[in-house]
Amino acid sequence: MTVRVRIAPSPTGDPHVGTAYIGLMNYCFAKHHGGKFVLRIEDTDQTRCTEESAQNIYAAMKWLGLEYDEGPAFSGMGGGDHGPYVQSERVQLGIYRKYADQLIAQGDAYHCFATARELESMKARQRAANEPIMYDRRFRGYDVGEALKRVAAGEPYVIRMKTPLTGEFVYKDRLRKQPVVKEWKDIDDQVLLKSDGWPTYHLAAVVDDHLMKISHVIRAEEWLNSLPKHIWLNERLGFTAPEYVHVGLLRNADKSKISKRKNPTSLKWYQAQGFLPEALLNFLALLGHSHPDGKEQFPLDEMIGFFDLDRINVAGPVFDMAKLRHLQGLYFRELSPERAHQEVMRAVDSRFAGLFPLLKERMTCGGDFLAQAEPFYAATVTHHVEDLVPKGLEKAQAKLLIETLHKDLKTFASGEQAVWDTPSLEALVRGLIAERSQVPAIGATPEQIAVANLWQNKIIFSLLRVAATGRRESPPLFDTLAQIGQLPVLERLGAAGMKLK
């Protein structure tokens, strides 16, 4: 059998380190067996997927050196006879619709007209009753002729799979001692075709894996729960299912699934920081896997040679930045002086790209850059008490304001949707000033009035500027805060507060 494997990322947000991790395993497995490594873009969520994000994925794979044999054409990679490799293009070809219709015709799927609101109240009821939360199959027995009529009348609907109601699903995952067993009655009648006519992951992935002749699906274990649906779909569609193998998820230090709140997950970040792709790959290779001789540093070529799918450890490994840095150091020190110079210049360039326009106004020649940029790269800044306390204020007042601002920014930064950029920061701080400078029209105490009076642009801006940079002068405040970055700004605000003790 020809080995053909794929990775199928969804182009939302930045290219993810998890994609690199699963990609590496698939790549090694393919190359080890002389097979093909395919990239497919799963952009069936029209609200979240972007072309830019897809481009970033291609670029990231190229950067890492995980070049795909088939996939969207990009810089010498891709092409192939099983395309198109982007699912939105396949939707236009009517590929998924065809299979959904087949399932309907076979009686293996059905139309469902339940509205989002109805489903929501159903779930609320199930939650309240401590019942499993799943679709109650209310349209499963609905008359097909009736359904077709409503469809023809233009009523919105989805198509759901009609999975068995009894019996057991059993599947042997080669990495697990015990077979995976699930009762069919616990398995949801999942949506296959959404009301916008686009397929969900389940349909699209199964259909494409078959059409692209994928032999092994090596994916993260978050998919294990939907395995029965995928196997069942293969069966009903008359496909020979690929072998499914589930590997552990990358974890944060607290063992939860890796997330950008707790770890840098964007491959663009690692690139911008100046991590070498060889080092990142080598580090990833050590997670869930090991060199047979216990060696820890080895190139991709060598990994291809010893890679053994059966030796993968399924427990989700913690992504340990300290170890990555160690490996990165090993690789970096091996660089020729010329390459190292290049790497440094590249890192400096990308790190300070946003800074040049800001600093340019305040410079007279290129050599001024280092002195001007210092607060933007320094690990810590030194605060002078006399700069930290704006004219006319008491030390204690300044301290209180800084601590309040510190808390405010921290709260802002920990928000789910928080974006640390110039407009957001400006809106936040101006909002705070507007709000806190108000006092009740009647009944305000003199103390309240005194505090409210401190919330002036002049005072607050000055405090933030000095606390964040250690200086009285800087580029425009909010650009400055944005450029310095969330973590250092919060740290420095904390330090400034302490300084005023």
Next chain:
RNA sequence: GCUCCCAUCGUCUAGAGGCCUAGGACACCGGAUUUUCAUUCCGGCGACACGGGUUCGAAUCCCGUUGGGAGUACCA
């Protein structure tokens, strides 16, 4: 809540019933080299989650408990 998965030092791992007094790496602590620092070298700390079986013998097999994780979407 319900379903499924997982379990060796803080972290990544080696370990396929006797080679285990459990090996390596990162981190941490000490020391040597280095005018300093980094590198490098040497040493130290440090784990089989717990309880029952099976067996002459269990980190390894089985069961239970506990702990952790994932899924539970018209997201992937």
